[in-house]
Amino acid sequence: MKQRPWLFLLPTLLLMSISAFVPLITVINYSLHYIFAGSIPEFVGLQNYAEVMGDTRFRQALLLQLAFSFMVLAIEIPLGILIALSLPRKGRGVGLSLVLLGIPLLIPYNVVGITWRLFSQSDIGIIPRVFSVFGYEYNVSLQSVDAFLTLMLVDIWHWTPFAALLIYAGLQAIPDAYYQAAQVDGASTWKTFRYVTLPKLRPVLTLGILIRFMDSFKIYSEPLLLTGGGPGNATTFLSLFVARKAESYELGYAGAVSVIYLYIVIVLSYLFFQVATHSAKEQTV
Amino acid sequence: MLRQENLLPKPKTRIKKKMATIELKNLYYSYSLHEGDSAFSITDLNAIWKDRTANALLGPSGCGKTTILNIISGLLQPMSGAVLFDGKEVNRQSTRERQIAQVFQFAVVYDTMNVYDNLAFPLRNSGQPEKNIKQRVKEIAELLDLTHLLGQPAGKLNPAEKQMVSLGRGIVRKDTATVLLDEPLTVIDPILKLDIRRKLREVQKELGITMIYVTHDQHEALTFADHVTIMNKGVIIQVGTPEELFLNPATPFVGFFIGSPGMNMIDCEVKNHGISVNGFSLQISEEKIRKIEGLGGKIQLGIRPEFIETRKSPGDNWNTFELTLVENVGAYQILTLEANNLRIKARVDDQFKAREKDPIQVHFPEDKVRFYHNEKLIT
Numbered sequence: 001m002k003q004r005p006w007l008f009l010l011p012t013l014l015l016m017s018i019s020a021f022v023p024l025i026t027v028i029n030y031s032l033h034y035i036f037a038g039s040i041p042e043f044v045g046l047q048n049y050a051e052v053m054g055d056t057r058f059r060q061a062l063l064l065q066l067a068f069s070f071m072v073l074a075i076e077i078p079l080g081i082l083i084a085l086s087l088p089r090k091g092r093g094v095g096l097s098l099v100l101l102g103i104p105l106l107i108p109y110n111v112v113g114i115t116w117r118l119f120s121q122s123d124i125g126i127i128p129r130v131f132s133v134f135g136y137e138y139n140v141s142l143q144s145v146d147a148f149l150t151l152m153l154v155d156i157w158h159w160t161p162f163a164a165l166l167i168y169a170g171l172q173a174i175p176d177a178y179y180q181a182a183q184v185d186g187a188s189t190w191k192t193f194r195y196v197t198l199p200k201l202r203p204v205l206t207l208g209i210l211i212r213f214m215d216s217f218k219i220y221s222e223p224l225l226l227t228g229g230g231p232g233n234a235t236t237f238l239s240l241f242v243a244r245k246a247e248s249y250e251l252g253y254a255g256a257v258s259v260i261y262l263y264i265v266i267v268l269s270y271l272f273f274q275v276a277t278h279s280a281k282e283q284t285v
Numbered sequence: 286m287l288r289q290e291n292l293l294p295k296p297k298t299r300i301k302k303k304m305a306t307i308e309l310k311n312l313y314y315s316y317s318l319h320e321g322d323s324a325f326s327i328t329d330l331n332a333i334w335k336d337r338t339a340n341a342l343l344g345p346s347g348c349g350k351t352t353i354l355n356i357i358s359g360l361l362q363p364m365s366g367a368v369l370f371d372g373k374e375v376n377r378q379s380t381r382e383r384q385i386a387q388v389f390q391f392a393v394v395y396d397t398m399n400v401y402d403n404l405a406f407p408l409r410n411s412g413q414p415e416k417n418i419k420q421r422v423k424e425i426a427e428l429l430d431l432t433h434l435l436g437q438p439a440g441k442l443n444p445a446e447k448q449m450v451s452l453g454r455g456i457v458r459k460d461t462a463t464v465l466l467d468e469p470l471t472v473i474d475p476i477l478k479l480d481i482r483r484k485l486r487e488v489q490k491e492l493g494i495t496m497i498y499v500t501h502d503q504h505e506a507l508t509f510a511d512h513v514t515i516m517n518k519g520v521i522i523q524v525g526t527p528e529e530l531f532l533n534p535a536t537p538f539v540g541f542f543i544g545s546p547g548m549n550m551i552d553c554e555v556k557n558h559g560i561s562v563n564g565f566s567l568q569i570s571e572e573k574i575r576k577i578e579g580l581g582g583k584i585q586l587g588i589r590p591e592f593i594e595t596r597k598s599p600g601d602n603w604n605t606f607e608l609t610l611v612e613n614v615g616a617y618q619i620l621t622l623e624a625n626n627l628r629i630k631a632r633v634d635d636q637f638k639a640r641e642k643d644p645i646q647v648h649f650p651e652d653k654v655r656f657y658h659n660e661k662l663i664t
Contacts, residue, residue: 175391177389177390177391177393178393180355180360180387180389181387181389181393181451181454183360183379183380183381184358184380184381184385184386184387184407184455185406185407185410185454186381186407186410186411187406187410188410191410195395195397195398195406196395199395199396199397200396
């Protein structure tokens with residue numbers, strides 16, 4: 001039977017169609033219609049897309065999202081490397097430090113959002129109190145910068161352990177012989193890091209950056225619970241922007257934004273992946 | 286840990302002639318301190334490797350060879366005992382100060398650099414002027430046949446070339462007096478192994494360095510080294526030239542470990558001024574009998590398969606065995622012979638014609654027979 005290979009793929013394809021294809025096609029279908037509460041959907045072609053592209057609030061949300069992702073990445077990855085390097089490599093400390101690092105990863109997004117909302121609340125939170133000692137009036141519901149930086153801090157707190165764990169695993173996989181050789185060759189600590197550790201971590205770093213980029217690009221619960229997208233639109237990231245449109249029953253418009261959103265994530269991830277693997281090939285293969 | 290900053294300035298060393306006679310004295314090492322004495326992997330070990338010699342450290346896996354190598358290079362610190370270089374204790378010196386290069390089982394190259402930069406790396410680390418580096422790298426590349434690869438990224442090379450680069454990084458420093466090789470040919474194609482071994486010998490002679498080559502492969506050890514040290518379970522059992530190890534194994538272990546197939550070891554007794562083996566008797570000279578008579582306990586007779594004589598016609602001091610298996614290995618054959626619950630192996634040339642189940646006459650030439658008592662060679 002010539003079609004036999006497909007039989008084996010069938011379960012996967014079925015699962016994927018339920019989890020991805022069907023919703024995706026539904027969204028694409030929505031995005032091509034004008035839909036408003038209760039009315040009969042009317043096919044409008046690419047009109048929604050044109051509208052989205054011309055919308056300055058969409059562009060603002062996108063820029064905000066990009067800025068957020070790149071900034072948290074620029075901090076989480078180097079910080080993750082530092083933490084991973086400072087963890088013990090042998091002995092009893094290993095288990096303990098891995099568990100401690102893993103704790104933030106176990107907390108659900110919405111709990112994180114609510115916890116930090118309490119931390120940052122202007123009347124009872126600990127963060128405003130600390131800042132008031134230094135004479136700074138911290139207020140997430142009034143100061144755009146405060147809101148944005150607080151969200152960054154939340155993301156960094158929540159996800160740097162993930163980067164650290166990933167990098168730690170990568171470090172453990174580097175054979176001792178490389179460090180011994182570097183020692184024999186008289187390499188300094190920095191040179192050992194630069195020519196042994198970093199090149200060997202490359203695949204892990206690529207993976208870590210990709211995952212963290214895609215994740216942070218979709219951040220939703222935290223800004224929703226902590227700032228509600230405000231003050232003004234200062235923390236209305238793309239995800240919140242889409243949700244707002246959907247909530248206000250502009251389903252066709254929200255569909256178009258979603259499709260564009262997905263497209264951007266795919267393109268950026270693909271580009272990044274290409275750059276990372278290509279330069280790795282040039283140097284190692 | 287990887288820091289080399291406390292490297293003392295060396296104004297007094299000038300152009301001291303590099304030398305390296307390596308000596309280990311009463312060395313102890315354990316990987317797990319808290320599990321009692323039985324956990325010692327090296328116990329009271331003494332050894333010496335002379336300057337400018339090619340040596341092999343041979344033993345089965347897990348016998349402590351690599352541990353010793355790492356103690357010599359300073360990557361591991363012994364629990365007690367001394368590491369001496371030319372008579373001076375170097376326990377506290379770094380690998381670099383000991384003027385040692387080490388080549389590992391899996392070739393270590395810096396993937397992100399090309400071959401030239403790899404070779405130049407140790408020189409740059411010690412802050413030499415780029416002009417000298419260029420000249421030295423060229424010399425070494427030529428010696429190791431790497432000249433045509435200098436511009437290539439090191440990650441692209443095949444395992445054999447990578448191993449050459451890692452050797453090159455070791456010997457590029459002019460002060461390198463010792464090269465330690467830790468099973469360097471494990472991942473190399475069989476066809477290239479011979480070339481590399483020859484190259485290693487050439488480098489050893491050309492540069493006059495002391496080499497210690499760790500391996501579990503007797504063939505590699507015997508063909509590479511002038512002096513072979515045999516280890517088992519953390520103890521050195523015998524040191525000698527390949528010939529000595531072959532002719533006079535110090536213990537049954539060495540006899541069995543060296544040679545393919547290994548030495549035949551047979552339990553025997555002294556009876557009526559002769560040797561009795563499972564009902565056979567061998568005539569042995571008075572002189573030898575006197576040495577083993579009255580020792581008590583178990584006496585073992587050892588004879589190499591190569592030295593066993595075989596023929597079809599019976600004779601005095603020849604015993605009848607049944608041929609149970611013939612293994613043809615091209616240029617020679619290995620015969621398995623059995624009689625009276627005794628099984629021995631003999632190595633004969635390809636001219637020997639016999640079929641399985643044939644009776645074969647067997648003779649042990651006296652000058653090739655060795656006797657062991659309490660795991661030690663008596664005569």
